[in-house]
Amino acid sequence: MLSSTRPRRTRRLAAATAGIASLGLLLGACSGDTEESTSEEGSGETDEEITLTVATFNNFGYTDELLAQYTEEHPNVTVQHTTAAEAADARTNLSTKLAAGGEGLADIEAVEVDWLSEFMQYPDLFAEMPAIDGRWVDWKVEQATTPDGKLIGYGTDIGPEAICYRSDLMEAAGLPSDREEFAEWLGGDGATWESYFDAGKEYQEATGNAWFDGAVATYQGMINQVEAAYEDPETGEPKDIASNTEVKDLYDQVLAASVDDKLSAGLEQWGDDWSAGFQNDAFATMLCPSWMTGPIEQNAGNVEGWDIADVFPGGGGNWGGSFLTVPASGENVEAAQELAAWLTSPEVQTQAFTEAGTFPSQVEAQESEEVQTFVNDFMSEAPAGEIFTSRAQAIDGAVYKGPNYFSIHQEVQNGLSRVDLNGEDPEKSWETTVASVNELGL
Numbered sequence: 287m288l289s290s291t292r293p294r295r296t297r298r299l300a301a302a303t304a305g306i307a308s309l310g311l312l313l314g315a316c317s318g319d320t321e322e323s324t325s326e327e328g329s330g331e332t333d334e335e336i337t338l339t340v341a342t343f344n345n346f347g348y349t350d351e352l353l354a355q356y357t358e359e360h361p362n363v364t365v366q367h368t369t370a371a372e373a374a375d376a377r378t379n380l381s382t383k384l385a386a387g388g389e390g391l392a393d394i395e396a397v398e399v400d401w402l403s404e405f406m407q408y409p410d411l412f413a414e415m416p417a418i419d420g421r422w423v424d425w426k427v428e429q430a431t432t433p434d435g436k437l438i439g440y441g442t443d444i445g446p447e448a449i450c451y452r453s454d455l456m457e458a459a460g461l462p463s464d465r466e467e468f469a470e471w472l473g474g475d476g477a478t479w480e481s482y483f484d485a486g487k488e489y490q491e492a493t494g495n496a497w498f499d500g501a502v503a504t505y506q507g508m509i510n511q512v513e514a515a516y517e518d519p520e521t522g523e524p525k526d527i528a529s530n531t532e533v534k535d536l537y538d539q540v541l542a543a544s545v546d547d548k549l550s551a552g553l554e555q556w557g558d559d560w561s562a563g564f565q566n567d568a569f570a571t572m573l574c575p576s577w578m579t580g581p582i583e584q585n586a587g588n589v590e591g592w593d594i595a596d597v598f599p600g601g602g603g604n605w606g607g608s609f610l611t612v613p614a615s616g617e618n619v620e621a622a623q624e625l626a627a628w629l630t631s632p633e634v635q636t637q638a639f640t641e642a643g644t645f646p647s648q649v650e651a652q653e654s655e656e657v658q659t660f661v662n663d664f665m666s667e668a669p670a671g672e673i674f675t676s677r678a679q680a681i682d683g684a685v686y687k688g689p690n691y692f693s694i695h696q697e698v699q700n701g702l703s704r705v706d707l708n709g710e711d712p713e714k715s716w717e718t719t720v721a722s723v724n725e726l727g728l
Contacts, residue, residue, distance in 0.1 A: 338363055338364070339366045339393045339394070340366070341379070341391070342376070346642065347638025347641035388411070391615065393613075393622035394612055399609070400695070402439065404692060411613065412613060413614045413616075413622075414437060415430075415612065416627075417437060422648055441608075444681075445577055445607050446681060447602070447604065449573065450594050461489060465594065465595050465668065468597075471485055490547065495569070498570075498571050501540050501706035502706065510685060513686060517694075519688070527723040527724070545712070553707075561585045565589060583665075590666075594662070635647070635651045690728045694728070697726070701716060
């Protein structure tokens with residue numbers, strides 16, 4: 287039954303992203319060696335006592351209490367949940383164990399959208415997930431569907447982006463601090479990256495302080511709006527990075543704002559300095575997918591003034607979002623599929639949102655009263671459910687991220703970091719980026 291009260295956020299979320307090498311060398315040799323396994327003895331329809339393992343990362347909102355609900359409904363099933371500290375750790379574990387035949391993998395493995403396409407090159411290593419029509423927004427399903435129509439994962443969350451900001455710092459600077467006025471100041475429905483950076487110049491001139499946390503994080507929001515950033519969606523082949531003007535233009539724009547206009551705090555997300563920056567007023571705004579509200583609360587602690595504005599430069603944008611996959615090598619494939627279906631149901635993903643800020647990809651969950659009326663106490667009692675629903679509706683669809691997206695993107699991020707964190711000349715760093723991408727041999 288839906289609550290008639292406004293649920294309030296009390297939990298915290300830790301999230302991180304990082305990059306490692308391409309999976310081709312690890313998985314290429316076994317791409318056709320593993321047949322899809324559907325162990326009859328693992329069927330969730332039997333009374334046999336089984337244990338199902340679930341491996342996620344960061345915070346999916348799957349609490350012990352929530353998982354106990356499944357055992358209550360399925361008395362023969364015990365669920366064990368392991369959580370990697372960072373997405374990169376989960377990616378390494380999954381790729382390494384898949385390359386070794388799947389031994390040691392969990393029955394359900396979470397996969398982040400930025401590296402999903404790499405694993406989709408090897409669909410035989412994953413069980414095909416039965417279709418559940420109408421559950422998810424269409425583009426979420428498309429992301430996990432192979433060209434020949436095989437669905438290899440059930441969607442958990444998406445990452446509609448807003449702007450999180452320090453209303454107290456805005457007020458002290460004599461600038462708009464009310465969330466509606468702040469959104470209009472950034473440009474409202476017509477906000478662009480230029481208008482966001484122009485607002486930052488006003489703040490920087492008024493205070494002498496940084497506008498956003500770092501160039502890499504800001505670039506992430508910009509590149510997530512490019513329909514096909516690094517690869518040709520028709521062929522799947524990487525674009526020539528040296529002549530990729532879409533990427534270079536964004537690279538130049540964010541570094542001009544970061545370095546020339548002094549809008550960046552020069553911090554690397556998830557690092558110790560970044561965490562400390564929340565405590566010492568190091569920056570006033572940051573790009574804010576729904577799941578980012580958790581890390582902000584975790585790092586800001588008792589700092590008051592954080593708020594969420596229903597605005598995003600360039601319209602809509604999605605940063606992040608994950609899927610639950612079932613390795614074909616598992617001993618309890620059918621039972622794992624049943625659990626994955628339950629974990630990605632609208633009811634469960636609604637609970638996950640109120641627990642961890644992970645905005646649901648399920649249509650019914652997005653429309654639920656719990657989501658629509660959800661208030662984030664820490665973020666100045668912002669109506670987070672309404673705001674992120676609005677931001678989700680602004681997303682046109684999924685951008686193309688092919689099998690080499692992750693590795694190319696990592697090199698571009700490295701180039702931005704050399705400038706923003708270490709003071710290297712932007713053009714020199716771009717030349718290094720071009721060379722590094724070419725050395726990948728893609």
